[in-house]
Amino acid sequence: MSATDKQDSRAVDPSEPSAPPELFVLCDERGPILYAPLGNLMARANAPAVAAALAYARDPSTVEEMSGDERAVVEALGERGFFKHRSYPRHAVGFQPVxxxxxxxxxxxxxxxxxxxxxxxxxxxxxxxxxxxxxxxxxxxxxxxxxxxxxxxxxxxxxxxxxxxxxxxxxxxxxxxxxxxxxxxxxxxxxxxxxxxxxxxxxxxxxxxxxxxxxxxxxxxxxxxxxxxxxxxxxxxxxxxxxxxxxxxxxxxxxxxxxxxxxxxxxxxxxxxxxxxxxxxxxxxxxxxxxxxxxxxxxxxxxxxxxxxxxxxxxxxxxxxxxxxxxxxxxxxxxxxxxxxxxxxxxxxxxxxxxxxxxxxxxxxxxxxxxxxxxxxxxxxxxxxxxxxxxxxxxxDQEKLDALSELNVHNIRFCDDCFCRWHCAGDCAAKVLDGIPLERHHGSVRCQISRALTLNQIQRKLDWRPTDG
Ligand code: SF4
Ligand code: SF4
Ligand code: SF4
Structure with a gap:
């Protein structure tokens, strides 16, 4: 049902001014969907528009070589914030529970x-x-x-x-x-x-x-x-x-x-x-x-x-x-x-x-x-x-707390290319990491469920706001 692709921003923090914005391409039966999770932005787009968006996200100077139509797409997406640099979410550190x-x-x-x-x-x-x-x-x-x-x-x-x-x-x-x-x-x-x-x-x-x-x-x-x-x-x-x-x-x-x-x-x-x-x-x-x-x-x-x-x-x-x-x-x-x-x-x-x-x-x-x-x-x-x-x-035990703090999706390479990574965030650690170190996190059968149902949530939002397409 879903196929995803992502322009390569691995190991790059988009909060850095030079980092490319995070943009995923999802597919459903109606075609590609451009998805920028950090901005809660989604849009249906055809294949040339997706290609132009990804090229521009990777390197804004490519706009110089784009056709008029491609430029118009990039401009429209830009106005909606698709290429804006945004920070990754980070959980609070410091243990002072309420x-x-x-x-x-x-x-x-x-x-x-x-x-x-x-x-x-x-x-x-x-x-x-x-x-x-x-x-x-x-x-x-x-x-x-x-x-x-x-x-x-x-x-x-x-x-x-x-x-x-x-x-x-x-x-x-x-x-x-x-x-x-x-x-x-x-x-x-x-x-x-x-x-x-x-x-x-x-x-x-x-x-x-x-x-x-x-x-x-x-x-x-x-x-x-x-x-x-x-x-x-x-x-x-x-x-x-x-x-x-x-x-x-x-x-x-x-x-x-x-x-x-x-x-x-x-x-x-x-x-x-x-x-x-x-x-x-x-x-x-x-x-x-x-x-x-x-x-x-x-x-x-x-x-x-x-x-x-x-x-x-x-x-x-x-x-x-x-x-x-x-x-x-x-x-x-x-x-x-x-x-x-x-x-x-x-x-x-x-x-x-x-x-x-x-x-x-x-x-x-x-x-x-x-x-x-x-x-x-x-x-x-x-x-x-x-x-x-x-x-x-x-x-x-502060050392244990520090180690627990590392159990987050920033440190899970398996999730890097997943469009759910800032939503699912690596799933339940007790289930997925049953006795294995974080480096060996390889998801589980639950990933298919999380991705399919998250895609459905995106589709519903698109359907509720048809002008986004
Ligand atoms: S669905 Fe799987 S790959 Fe995606 S963030 Fe969750 S655990 Fe990671
Ligand atoms: S079972 Fe999973 S979701 Fe529940 S507290 Fe443990 S790690 Fe978190
Ligand atoms: S036996 Fe049932 S009710 Fe009791 S702790 Fe287990 S899941 Fe909960």
Whole structure:
């Protein structure tokens, strides 16, 4: 569906006045598309126009040898900013977090067949089921709240601190701890005069009391749900083996009624891929409060390696995603796939490179949600601190933080020629760099999905603005 070409600006920083502007040529069934991601500029053009644009971008003096038509093309594109020098995006450096993600427990009341973390089973390496000490959560909140105040006092646009409750298990299996975390955060907020925001990611199997607490205290919730009752019951059973649909359905109806902003994350297996449109229609109709549906192909790791779940082919995922997108647009639901985000200009896929402050139940600090056990060989890369019980505070490893900062698309040669490089930014490091150095980043099957869906986003923009052609 897509073919890309790029004029060679490798290893050249366009922020330098002498550097050529970054211009890609994409192709779809209607012909070439000129794309300048840094300027969010796109235009359909015929082959001679593309050739003139690339020649001019490479060397403006070539305009002297161009025909009148070619000059007119170059002039028109120039007026729209296609040849303007722009800086590459760069993630913030310096670790002064105002957000923390807390994993209260690795216990879980479900046994999802593809769980990357072996929830409820200690990560698959025999690590014990455990829960976070309250003092660990409290010091983490102290740290981000103080940072938020200090940064706001310095005039930075920081309006709050954010506590996200997540887990390598189901966080609400440690409900009493979550209550204490939220109450503590609220106290600190009041004391410092900085608003606190609370988010939660949950499997949705919550008691009435827990639901009341969520509705009363959380700003937004993400529910992992496999889209249709039969998939939910088959892939995300309770620890005892029963289906979980009824419980999760109840939770999402309650959230809808209570007007709590919530999103659904659906993991798509090969067995589910042909039903993606049905999934969208089902959740959009049944849960009117739904803000966003995140569809992600299953990644074969964790429990998935030994279960029957397999990743859908990228072709099938793209085809069905685009069909589902039509349904989502009709029904007013925002559809998301993590690698397709044409509206973002970034050099990192997630916050892993800026030292995302995520605390595991054992008090280890990891930059990656999916790497949460010391026994995971990837922890060598992603763990960059821990709670020191003798000190009563966190200690961080600056060398690790510096190394994490290098995990960005500026340093990934494989992505140099990809038109998604400032959007996808090298994809999820935990998946793509499973135990290999950055130099050996060679993408994955997800690249085909990211590129196809990003191209579709570009095409939609072109269609919405036909005068751009
Ligand atoms: S609910 Fe989450 S942590 Fe628990 S088994 Fe399922 S995917 Fe794993
Ligand atoms: S590296 Fe991947 S798994 Fe880890 S936090 Fe980032 S997106 Fe999530
Ligand atoms: S990981 Fe793949 S899709 Fe993403 S920027 Fe790199 S080459 Fe492009």
């Amino acid at each position: 957000q923390v993600t807390l994993f209260p427990t690795n216990n879980c009341n479900l046994r999802c067949s593809y769980c990357y973390a072996f929830g409820g089973e200690g990560g698959g390496n025999g690590e014990p089921l455990t829960r976070m000490d309250l003092c660990v959560a409290q010091r983490a909140i102290d740290l981000i709240a103080r940072n938020a105040k200090a940064r706001a006092d310095r005039g930075e646009p920081i309006r709050n601190f954010l506590v996200s409750i997540h887990g390598n298990g189901e966080p609400f299996c440690a409900y009493d701890l979550i209550q204490q975390i939220v109450w503590y955060g609220q106290d600190v907020s009041e004391e410092l005069g900085v608003p606190a925001v609370f988010n939660a990611a949950t499997n949705g199997v919550l008691s009435e009391e827990q639901l009341d607490f969520v509705v009363a205290n959380f700003n937004s919730v993400n529910v992992s749900f496999d889209g249709l009752p039969e998939f939910q019951d088959a892939n995300r059973p309770m620890a005892g083996g029963r289906g979980s649909f009824e419980r999760v359905d109840h939770t999402m109806r309650r959230l809808s009624e209570a007007h709590v902003g919530f999103g659904i994350r659906t993991t798509v297996t090969a067995a589910m891929v042909d039903r993606m449109s049905d999934i969208v229609a089902f959740v959009a109709e049944r849960y009117p409060g739904l803000e966003q549906l995140h569809l992600e192909p299953v990644w074969e790791c964790g429990r998935c390696v030994t279960s029957s779940n397999v990743m859908p082919s990228s072709e099938a995922f793209v085809r069905r995603y685009l069909e589902a997108l039509e349904v989502a647009q009709e029904m007013g639901v925002r559809l998301v796939f993590s690698g397709a985000r044409q509206d973002m200009l970034v050099d990192t896929f997630c916050k892993v490179s800026s030292g995302s402050f995520t605390v595991t139940p054992t008090g280890d600090v990891t930059a990656c949600y999916e790497v949460s056990y010391r026994s995971d060989p990837r922890s060598e890369r992603f763990f960059f601190g821990r709670f020191d019980h003798d000190l009563g505070d966190f200690v961080f």
